[in-house]
Amino acid sequence: MRYLVGVGGYLAGDDGVGPRVVDYVLENGLDQDLEAIDLSTDAVSLVAYLDDDTEAVLVVDAAHLGLAPGDFRVFSPEQVETRKELGGLTTHEGDVLKVLELAREAGFPIPPLAIMGIEPGEIAEGRPLSAPLRERLPEYAAVAVERLAAL
Amino acid sequence: MTTARIRVDHLTRVEGHGNIVVNVTDGVIEKCEWQVPEAPRFFEAMIRGRHYSEVGRITSRICGICAVGHTLSSVKATEAALGIEISEQTRKLRELLKYAENCDSHILHVNFLAAPDFLGAPSVFPLVATHGEVVARALRLKRLMHEWGSLIGGRTTHPMSVVPGGFAAVPTTKELEQLREKLVAALPDLDAFVATIVSVAGSVPDFDRPTEYIALSSDTGYALYDGDIQSLLPDGTKQRYPVADYRQVTNEFVVPQSTAKYTRNKLEAYAACALARFNNNYDMLHPEAKKVAETLGIQPICTNPYMNTVAQVVEIVSNIHESLRLLDELIETGVELEPLVEPTRYGTGAGAAEVPRGVLFHEYTYDDDGMCLGGDCVIPTNQNHNNIQYDFEKLVPELVEQDKSEKEMELALEMLVRAYDPCISCSTHYLDVKFVR
Numbered sequence: 166m167r168y169l170v171g172v173g174g175y176l177a178g179d180d181g182v183g184p185r186v187v188d189y190v191l192e193n194g195l196d197q198d199l200e201a202i203d204l205s206t207d208a209v210s211l212v213a214y215l216d217d218d219t220e221a222v223l224v225v226d227a228a229h230l231g232l233a234p235g236d237f238r239v240f241s242p243e244q245v246e247t248r249k250e251l252g253g254l255t256t257h258e259g260d261v262l263k264v265l266e267l268a269r270e271a272g273f274p275i276p277p278l279a280i281m282g283i284e285p286g287e288i289a290e291g292r293p294l295s296a297p298l299r300e301r302l303p304e305y306a307a308v309a310v311e312r313l314a315a316l
Numbered sequence: 317m318t319t320a321r322i323r324v325d326h327l328t329r330v331e332g333h334g335n336i337v338v339n340v341t342d343g344v345i346e347k348c349e350w351q352v353p354e355a356p357r358f359f360e361a362m363i364r365g366r367h368y369s370e371v372g373r374i375t376s377r378i379c380g381i382c383a384v385g386h387t388l389s390s391v392k393a394t395e396a397a398l399g400i401e402i403s404e405q406t407r408k409l410r411e412l413l414k415y416a417e418n419c420d421s422h423i424l425h426v427n428f429l430a431a432p433d434f435l436g437a438p439s440v441f442p443l444v445a446t447h448g449e450v451v452a453r454a455l456r457l458k459r460l461m462h463e464w465g466s467l468i469g470g471r472t473t474h475p476m477s478v479v480p481g482g483f484a485a486v487p488t489t490k491e492l493e494q495l496r497e498k499l500v501a502a503l504p505d506l507d508a509f510v511a512t513i514v515s516v517a518g519s520v521p522d523f524d525r526p527t528e529y530i531a532l533s534s535d536t537g538y539a540l541y542d543g544d545i546q547s548l549l550p551d552g553t554k555q556r557y558p559v560a561d562y563r564q565v566t567n568e569f570v571v572p573q574s575t576a577k578y579t580r581n582k583l584e585a586y587a588a589c590a591l592a593r594f595n596n597n598y599d600m601l602h603p604e605a606k607k608v609a610e611t612l613g614i615q616p617i618c619t620n621p622y623m624n625t626v627a628q629v630v631e632i633v634s635n636i637h638e639s640l641r642l643l644d645e646l647i648e649t650g651v652e653l654e655p656l657v658e659p660t661r662y663g664t665g666a667g668a669a670e671v672p673r674g675v676l677f678h679e680y681t682y683d684d685d686g687m688c689l690g691g692d693c694v695i696p697t698n699q700n701h702n703n704i705q706y707d708f709e710k711l712v713p714e715l716v717e718q719d720k721s722e723k724e725m726e727l728a729l730e731m732l733v734r735a736y737d738p739c740i741s742c743s744t745h746y747l748d749v750k751f752v753r
Contacts, residue, residue, distance in 0.1 A: 174380070175377050176357075176377050203471065203473060204473055205377075205380040205383070205473045205474060206380030206381070207381065207462075207472070209424060209428070209455075209458060210458065210459070210462040210472065212455045212458060212459045213463055263441070267440070267441065267455070268455060270445075270448070270451075271444060271452040271455050272452055273455065290357050291357055291358055
């Protein structure tokens, strides 16, 4: 199975872009050859999809990359270092990179995996996606599905 | 004489943002506060004008960890308001889902948030090198709980299949049999997890502050999905209240140091947490959990708030064994997709469920078209803030009396807050990275 995983606070402005991409994929029937998973803020549960029989995982998440709001990059975990200093894994502090690091060190198999990082504009509680990101949801979904298939 | 200036902004290893502020000069305590500075999130406003079928979807988003509990409390409140009586199969499946969430959250808290304190590590990350199997086991159990919740709820985080009147989709009997096999296969991991906690239980700080304990309670089982509200006082006095009267218990009020509302009932504050459930409902624990409680040295009425983490371990054991019983019952009868029970009236109703951090209340009012006119959500972490403050006010003088250093005081206070496993709000989650290749 190939998994498209959205991570982020659904109602926290652009932090919720990952789950919104998952919503778009499901609502538009783009999940024919994959399973689309909304993990919201429970990134630790990514370990549930790290199996020997997992073909590939693409995680969609908001990411500060130094790009214009709405622009994105698809990259492997090995290509980046986190700038976060974490006291632990909570739904607030944890991030996908730390979960992967912990899982790898604990002996979990890491399937072919990529992260689609989307530069957020506004991140704030109770806010919807900002216009630049909302308008590009179809593009994000299409790229995510295509890149997952190519992993 | 002790002098300390403790200012912990955004305490780590808790869900959300809370501050600890303590000023002590030459042994005189000048300030001692647990502060919650997060902004209100206005969910009660978001649901106004929404159809009853949408409300649970929205309020589920209050929390990414307690999403099942918010969904269940929400649909229960909606069903109470609409005069809906659910089937026995629905009740059993919801109980099974509730157990999954409780175990999922407790595994995360005990292993990843609290354990570093007991094992002398700043976070879970260094434990991979020193306690690799403990971390690997914790991740295996976390994965199992996620799969369990996803099977019953459609997905664990913000479940989709739980709707007013029943379930929109149900697992097959074969899938339930497979889940049962996985739970049985995980029992050795569960035993090893308990053994690890037993080995560090002696390092739980020695502190007592008798308080009032509020939890759901039932005569038919260890109440998580359903029950009346029960108050337990330190002298053992109990009183039950219907869920519809929850405001008589919560009595919310505001304080200058916090943006979150505080609560109190018969005493100056009360606790709503795993320890409150354990104290109220010890007799209803599964026998295997009672054995573990004895091994861990916890018995009711336990008045040490640091033992909340230990109570969570006892609950995991009870929940898993009760789930095996429920699965046996469901497998024996078989599971079929039932038609949703339709509303019989429109009005006001309250619902409650125990979430990992304590009892959670939702209440809604609907008009004759099933549109929401207003709602109220009282979450357990807010019910615990006042109790944490009173714990601080007893603990800090004891620490000063013991001539603890500033660093020792800070750690003791941080561990106390973490023991409550507070979930202050679901915050943001974005990555912050730099490219190295």
